[in-house]
Amino acid sequence: MIYPIVMYGDPVLRQRASNIEPGTDVHQLIEDMYETMHNASGIGLAAPQIGKGIRLFVVDGSVIEDEPAMADFKKAFINPVVLDETGAPWEYEEGCLSIPNIREKVTRRERVTIKYFDADWVEHEERYDGMKARIIQHEYDHIEGKMFVDYLTPLKRRLLKGKLSDISKGKVDTEYRIAAPLKK
16 A cells, blocks of 8 residues: 655654554554655655654665665564764765655764664664665654755755645645645
């Protein structure tokens, strides 16, 4: 099932998501999230972006053709906890399915260590670097109620205010279904 993507301005995107009860069957939801993400040409999707305030996100970097190291990077992260972020800060232009048609440079650390459960409730603790770390950090922010625009300077945010307001009203062109909080 393909869900509509929740747009900027919806309160679910600003709330810290709740843990999922261990043992809960989330296989179908994860498949639906992959289908929704692929339909929107995304590389990551967090549950709040489909209106669910739970600690779950999926990633699929295999679609990044110029990054061979991403070929097998397809995972679901349940109840994740970032243990540390290390390495040099690096800037990269990010976008977000909940903030379509806006891309801005965001600085993040180059490595992340994360503890999480997979779809079968097996616990993992893994370290990622480079683009994998960035995708995880971006999606993890979603379940913490944070968005990439929060990293921008106040001036940059002011310059984007009108566009962000239009997005929350559903005045944005996308090739995927959206749920805009202020759409009339």
